[in-house]
Amino acid sequence: MFVRGIYVTGDPAKIDTAVRALNSEGRDLLEERPGYRGAGVFVDRELGKLLGESWWDSADARRNSDEVMRTHRQALLEPFAGTLAVENYEAAVVRPVQAPRVGGGLRVTRFEFDPPDADAIADMFRSAVVPRLEALPGLARVTLFLDRERGTGRVGALFTDRAALVASRAGQAEARHEVATKARVRVTGLEEFEVVHSEVRLN
Template sequence: MFVRSIYVTGDPAKIDTAVRALNTEGRDLLEERPGYRGAGVFVDRELGKLMGVSWWDSEEARHNSDEVMREHRPALLEPFAGTLAVENFEAAVVHPVQAPRVGGGLRVSRVEFDPADADLLAETFRSTVIPRLETLPGLARATLLIDREHGTGRVGTLFVDRSSMVASRAGQAAARHEGAAKAHVSVTGLEEFEVVHSELRLN
């Protein structure tokens, strides 16, 4: 599968306006597009950050959908959005454990790697990181998203509630350290979000 991610910052007091628009008009627009497999909306209300993710069954479907979404995105995100970044990834690993829940937590690690090590990263995530993550209570899903061309990626771990996410910090830090060393990866950022919506149809 393939993923488009939007990363938006703005006035925290206006973030709920964007959330409502994405979960209504935005979701309706996505549902109409061929190849759509699901979406997620995640927020940091305190700082005023919003991340939206949409899942697609092919690069072509993702590209075609973006032509439509690009037209509507500014109106959906007003008046919250001050900055907007759009990124595209391949879903190298998707490991579902249980259904995510509204109000749960998402931890995102930003990584950089030599593009030649993309397959090493994916294999290390499957064989080394996933078994460590599976021991963390409350884990809902773990994903590895990569951009093979530019050598960037995102590791996302969803937890069913915020308390599970908080309790997992030490355990995931150990898994992150081991995985980064084995896969020759640099971790360039670490963030946590509240789960507003998360849907992914794997079949």
């Protein structure tokens, strides 16, 4: 599958306005588009950051949907959005463990890699990293997103609650260090978010 992400920053006091719009009008617009498979909304209320994801059957479905969403996106996110960036990825690895929960936690690791290494990174992640993350209590889903052209990627680890997210930090740090060394990836960012909504139809 393929994913479009939006990364938005703004006034923390206004973030709930954007969340409500995305979870109502925004979701209705997405549901109307062919190839739609689900969405997620994640927030950092303290700093004023919002991460949105929409999942698609194909790159064409994602691209066609963006022609519609582009005209509505700014209005949906006002008055919160001060900055807005759009990212596109292939969902190279998706491992569901249990259903995510509202109020749970998402840890995002951003990284860069040499584009010819994309398949090797996905194979290593699937065989070596996923089993280690599955052993962490409270894991709901783990994903590997890749932009093969730009050589950028994201690992997302969803946990059922805040306590599980916090308790997993050391275990995931160890796995992150190992894969960064063996797969020659360069970690460029590490963030944590609260889960507002996350539902993906994987089958």
